[in-house]
Amino acid sequence: MVAVLAVHAIVLVLCAAFGGRLGRRALLLGAVAPAASLVWLALASETIRTDTISWVPAIGLDLVLRLDGFGRLMVVLVGGIGTLIFVYAWQYFGDRDGLGRFTAYLVGFAGAMFGVVVADNLLVLYLFWELTSITSYLLIGFEDEEGLARSAALQALLVTTLGGLAMLAGIVMLAQAAGTYSLAGLVADPPSGPTVDAALALVLLGAFTKSAQFPFHFWLPGAMTAPTPVSAYLHSATMVKAGIYLVARLAPAFAGLHEWWRPVVCGVGVVTMIVGGWRALTQNDLKLILAQGTVSQLGFIMVLVGLGMPEAMFAGMAMIFAHAVFKAALFMVAGIVDHEAKTRDIRRLGGIARSIPTAAGVAVLASASMVGLPPLLGFVTKEAALTSLLAEAGWALTIGVVAGSVLTTAYAIRFLAGGFTRYGSDPRSEIVESVSRPSAWFVAAPALLAALSLLAGIFPAVADRLVATAAAALGSEGHHLVLWHGFNVPLLLSAVAIVAGWLLWRYPPYVVQQATSHLPKAKLVYASAIVALNRIADRVTSIVQNGSLPIYLGIIVATAVIAPGVILLQAFRLPERLIIAESPIQLVAAVLVCVAALGTVWVTRRLGAVLFLGAVGYGVAVLFVIQGAPDLALTQMLIETLTLGLFVLVLHHLPAFFENIGWRLRQVSRVILSILTGITAGAFALWAAASREVAPLSGEYLTRSEPEGGGANVVNVILTDFRAFDTLGEITVLTVVALGAAALILADRNRSEVPHTDEHLVDRPEGKRR
Amino acid sequence: MIDRSLILRMTADVVIRTAAVFAVFLLFRGHNAPGGGFVAGLVVVSGLVIRLVASGRERARQSLPAPPTTIMGVGLAIALLTGIAGWVWGDAFLEAAKLTVHAPVFGEIHLTSALAFDVGVFMVVIGVGSTLVLALAETENGP
Numbered sequence: 001m002v003a004v005l006a007v008h009a010i011v012l013v014l015c016a017a018f019g020g021r022l023g024r025r026a027l028l029l030g031a032v033a034p035a036a037s038l039v040w041l042a043l044a045s046e047t048i049r050t051d052t053i054s055w056v057p058a059i060g061l062d063l064v065l066r067l068d069g070f071g072r073l074m075v076v077l078v079g080g081i082g083t084l085i086f087v088y089a090w091q092y093f094g095d096r097d098g099l100g101r102f103t104a105y106l107v108g109f110a111g112a113m114f115g116v117v118v119a120d121n122l123l124v125l126y127l128f129w130e131l132t133s134i135t136s137y138l139l140i141g142f143e144d145e146e147g148l149a150r151s152a153a154l155q156a157l158l159v160t161t162l163g164g165l166a167m168l169a170g171i172v173m174l175a176q177a178a179g180t181y182s183l184a185g186l187v188a189d190p191p192s193g194p195t196v197d198a199a200l201a202l203v204l205l206g207a208f209t210k211s212a213q214f215p216f217h218f219w220l221p222g223a224m225t226a227p228t229p230v231s232a233y234l235h236s237a238t239m240v241k242a243g244i245y246l247v248a249r250l251a252p253a254f255a256g257l258h259e260w261w262r263p264v265v266c267g268v269g270v271v272t273m274i275v276g277g278w279r280a281l282t283q284n285d286l287k288l289i290l291a292q293g294t295v296s297q298l299g300f301i302m303v304l305v306g307l308g309m310p311e312a313m314f315a316g317m318a319m320i321f322a323h324a325v326f327k328a329a330l331f332m333v334a335g336i337v338d339h340e341a342k343t344r345d346i347r348r349l350g351g352i353a354r355s356i357p358t359a360a361g362v363a364v365l366a367s368a369s370m371v372g373l374p375p376l377l378g379f380v381t382k383e384a385a386l387t388s389l390l391a392e393a394g395w396a397l398t399i400g401v402v403a404g405s406v407l408t409t410a411y412a413i414r415f416l417a418g419g420f421t422r423y424g425s426d427p428r429s430e431i432v433e434s435v436s437r438p439s440a441w442f443v444a445a446p447a448l449l450a451a452l453s454l455l456a457g458i459f460p461a462v463a464d465r466l467v468a469t470a471a472a473a474l475g476s477e478g479h480h481l482v483l484w485h486g487f488n489v490p491l492l493l494s495a496v497a498i499v500a501g502w503l504l505w506r507y508p509p510y511v512v513q514q515a516t517s518h519l520p521k522a523k524l525v526y527a528s529a530i531v532a533l534n535r536i537a538d539r540v541t542s543i544v545q546n547g548s549l550p551i552y553l554g555i556i557v558a559t560a561v562i563a564p565g566v567i568l569l570q571a572f573r574l575p576e577r578l579i580i581a582e583s584p585i586q587l588v589a590a591v592l593v594c595v596a597a598l599g600t601v602w603v604t605r606r607l608g609a610v611l612f613l614g615a616v617g618y619g620v621a622v623l624f625v626i627q628g629a630p631d632l633a634l635t636q637m638l639i640e641t642l643t644l645g646l647f648v649l650v651l652h653h654l655p656a657f658f659e660n661i662g663w664r665l666r667q668v669s670r671v672i673l674s675i676l677t678g679i680t681a682g683a684f685a686l687w688a689a690a691s692r693e694v695a696p697l698s699g700e701y702l703t704r705s706e707p708e709g710g711g712a713n714v715v716n717v718i719l720t721d722f723r724a725f726d727t728l729g730e731i732t733v734l735t736v737v738a739l740g741a742a743a744l745i746l747a748d749r750n751r752s753e754v755p756h757t758d759e760h761l762v763d764r765p766e767g768k769r770r
Numbered sequence: 771m772i773d774r775s776l777i778l779r780m781t782a783d784v785v786i787r788t789a790a791v792f793a794v795f796l797l798f799r800g801h802n803a804p805g806g807g808f809v810a811g812l813v814v815v816s817g818l819v820i821r822l823v824a825s826g827r828e829r830a831r832q833s834l835p836a837p838p839t840t841i842m843g844v845g846l847a848i849a850l851l852t853g854i855a856g857w858v859w860g861d862a863f864l865e866a867a868k869l870t871v872h873a874p875v876f877g878e879i880h881l882t883s884a885l886a887f888d889v890g891v892f893m894v895v896i897g898v899g900s901t902l903v904l905a906l907a908e909t910e911n912g913p
Binding site: 630631634635638639641642645646648649650653711712713715716717719720721724725727728731732734735737738739741742745746 | 800801802803804805806807808809812813815816819822823838839842843845846849850853884885887888890891894895897898899901902903904905906907908909
C-alpha cells in the first residue's frame with residue numbers, strides 16, 4: 001500500500017516537472033497512478049492486509065494502512081473511475097497551459113483518496129482527508145483567473161475544513177476514550193460515556209460537511225465551477241463519499257449504542273435527499289442538476305449506511321458502487337455536451353440527441369440506472385435498499401426515501417429532456433440544434449461506465465462479489481444482489497416513485513416552487529457569516545494592533561511580569577546555599593554589566609543607548625566565559641555584533657535623540673514597569689536555582705555524547721543529534737520568520753517609495769543621505 | 771557615487787575572507803570543540819554586515835554565491851534529507867550515522883551524518899541573516 005502511495009507521489013512529481021512539455025499528454029501519464037492502484041488491487045490477495053510504518057509510537061502516530069473488503073470497494077472506485085477520468089480529461093481539454101499542474105493536482109487527489117480509504121490510524125486518516133480537501137480546493141480553483149472559481153474553491157475549502165477540524169477534535173477524544181488510534185480497534189471495542197457522545201457528534205460534523213449533507217450541502221453545487229472531469233471524479237464518485245465512508249465504518253459499532261445516532265444521521269440524510277432533489281428540479285444548468293442530484297443521492301446513501309443495520313449496510317455498499325458508476329458517466333456526458341455545444345444551459349440546448357447519439361444513449365442508460373429502471377444496476381440496488389429499509393427502519397424512513405426517489409425520477413427526466421431535446425428551450429435565446437460529433441476516446445469512458453451499469457444489472461454477479469465482501473467487512477454477511485425479487489412491496493414503491501416522478505416533471509407545481517424559492521438559503525448564511533467574521537477581525541485588529549511600538553512592548557513585558565510574578569509571590573524561596581560570586585573577576589564583569597545597563601537608560605542619544613546595550617551583551621558573554629561555557633559565549637558575542645549591525649541599519653529611520661517627556665504618567669509607568677521586570681527576572685533566576693528537584697539532564701548527555709553522538713562538544717551533539725528534531729523545527733521557524741520579516745520590511749519600503757519614484761532618476765542632494 | 775572609505779573597503783576585504791575561513795573552521799570543529807553550524811553562520815552574516823557598511827548593498831548582495839532565500843531553502847532541504855536518510859537507512863527520523871576515515875595527511879577523521887545536518891543549519895542561518903540584513907539595507911537611501 002505504501003508502494004501505491006509512492007507511485008502516486010512519483011507520478012505527481014513527474015507531471016509537475018514535465019507537464020509543460022507534455023501538454024495534454026500529461027493526463028495520460030497521470031492515468032498511470034490510479035491504474036497502478038487498480039493493478040495492485042487485482043494482484044493482492046483477498047485477505048485483510050495491514051502495513052505498518054512506526055513513526056512516533058509514544059503518541060500513537062504510526063502510519064498504519066489496512067485493506068479490507070470495504071477498502072477494496074473504495075479502491076476500485078478511486079482507481080477505476082480515476083483511470084477513466086484521466087483518459088476522459090485528455091480529450092476534454094484542448095491544448096492549453098497549466099495541464100501539467102492540473103494533472104499533478106488530480107494525481108495528488110487520487111493518492112490522498114487512496115490514503116483515506118486504506119488508513120487505519122485515525123490521525124493518518126485525518127491527514128489524507130484534509131489532503132483531499134486541499135487538492136479539491138486547487139482543482140475547483142483551477143481556472144484561477146476567474147473570481148467565481150476562486151470564491152467557490154474557498155467556500156468548499158472553508159466548509160470542509162471547518163468540519164475537518166471538528167472531526168480532528170472528535171478523533172482525539174474518541175482515541176483517548178478507546179485507548180487506541182486504530183480504526184479497526186475502535187470499532188471492535190467501542191468506548192462509551194458522555195465524552196464519546198460529544199466526540200461522535202464532532203466526527204459526524206466532519207462527515208456531513210465532506211459529504212455535502214444538509215445544511216452544509218451548498219458548497220457542492222458551488223464546486224461545479226471546476227472543470228467537468230473534476231466534478232465527475234471528486235464531486236460525485238469519490239471525495240464526497242469520504243463522509244459516507246467514515247459513517248459506514250462507525251455506524252455498525254456506534255449506531256446501536258447511542259440512541260440519538262439513528263434519528264440524527266438518518267434524519268439529516270432524508271432531509272438532504274429531499275432538499276437536493278427539490279433544488280435539482282429548478283436548475284437550468286446541466287451540471288447543477290447533476291450536482292443537486294448528487295447531494296440528494298448522498299443523503300440517500302447516508303440513510304442506508306447510517307442505520308448501521310446489516311441489510312441496509314449491504315444496500316448502502318451497493319448504492320455507493322452504483323451511484324459512482326452512473327453519476328460519473330452522467331457528469332462526463334454533461335461535459336461532452338458542454339464541450340461540443342459550448343453551453344450547458346437547458347434553455348439554449350435544442351434537440352441535439354440526433355447529432356451525438358452515442359453520448360445521448362449513454363445518458364439514457366445512466367439516468368435509467370439513477371432512476372432505478374430495470375434491468376439496470378440502479379434498479380437492483382434500489383430494490384435492495386427499499387427491501388432493507390422496510391425490514392429494518394420502518395415506514396417513516398421508507399416514505400421519506402420514496403419521496404426523494406420521486407424527485408430523483410423528475411430531475412433525471414429534466415436532465416435528459418433538457419439536455420438532448422427541445423424541452424425547456426427558451427425561444428428568446430439562441431438555441432443550439434446540432435453539434436459536432438465527439439471523438440471515440442471522448443465517449444469511451446462514459447460509455448464503458450454505462451455499459452457496466454447495464455451489465456451489472458442483468459448479471460448482478462458482476463458486482464456482487466465486490467459489494468458482498470465490502471458489506472462483510474462491516475458485519476453484514478449473506479446478502480446478495482438479485483435482479484428480480486418477484487412482485488412485492490419494494491417493486492410497488494419503485495413503480496410509484498417512477499410514475500409520480502414522471503407526473504411531477506410533466507406537471508410541475510410552480511406555486512410550491514415559487515414559495516420555496518424565498519426560504520432562507522444555507523449559502524446566504526455562509527456568506528453573511530464570512531462578512532461578519534471579516535468585520536469582527538477588522539475591529540479587533542484596529543484595537544489590538546494600534547501601531548504603537550512602546551505599547552506593544554509594554555504589553556509583552558507586563559505579561560511576562562504578571563503571569564509568572566503571581567506564582568513567584570506565593571512560591572518564592574531562596575536557594576539553600578547562596579553564592580554571590582565564585583571569583584573576583586565575576587564581580588568585576590557583573591559590575592561592568594550593571595554600569596552599562598544604567599548607561600543605556602541615562603544617555604539621550606539613540607546611538608549611545610545602542611552601544612551601551614551592546615556593552616551589556618558583551619559583558620554577559622564575558623560572564624559565560626568565566627563560567628566555562630565557551631559555546632554560549634561565542635554565540636552571545638556574535639549575536640551582539642549582529643544586533644549592533646542591524647541597529648545601525650535601522651537607526652537612521654529614528655530621531656537621533658530620545659524624546660524628553662519629563663516625569664509624566666507615561667514615563668513614570670515605564671520606569672515602574674522596567675523595575676518590576678528586573679525584579680521578576682532576578683527573583684525568577686534565584687527561585688529556579690532553588691527549586692531543582694530532579695537531577696539535571698546534563699550529566700546523562702555528557703556521558704552519552706562521545707559514544708552515541710560521536711562528538712566531544714556536548715552542546716553541538718545535543719543540537720545536531722540528540723535533539724536534532726527540535727533544531728529542525730527551529731530552523732524551519734527561522735526560515736518562515738525571515739521570509740515574513742523581509743516581506744514586511746520591503747512592503748513598507750515599496751509603499752513609501754511609490755510616490756517618489758522620480759527621485760531615483762535625479763541625483764539626490766547630499767544632505768538627505770545618512 | 772558616494773564615497774566609501776577606501777581604507778575601510780580594503781580592510782573589509784581582508785576581514786571578510788578571514789571570517790569566511792574561520793566560519794568553515796568553526797563549522798567542522800563544532801562536533802568536538804566550541805563552534806558549530808549556528809555560530810559559523812553568524813560569523814558569515816557578520817562578514818556580510820561589514821561588506822554592507824564598507825561597499826554598499828549591491829556589492830554585499832553580489833558577494834553571496836546565491837540569493838539568500840535559495841541558500842535558506844537548500845539548507846533546510848539538506849537538514850530534512852539528513853533526517854529522512856536516518857529514517858530510511860537507520861532506525862528513526864534524524865538517526866545519526868558515524869564513519870571514520872583514514873586520510874593520508876589529516877590522519878583519522880571522524881565523520882557523522884550530524885555534520886551534514888549542521889551544514890544545513892549553517893546555510894539556513896546564513897540565509898536567514900542575510901535576508902534580514904539585506905532587507906533592512908533596502909530601506910536605506912542610496913545604492
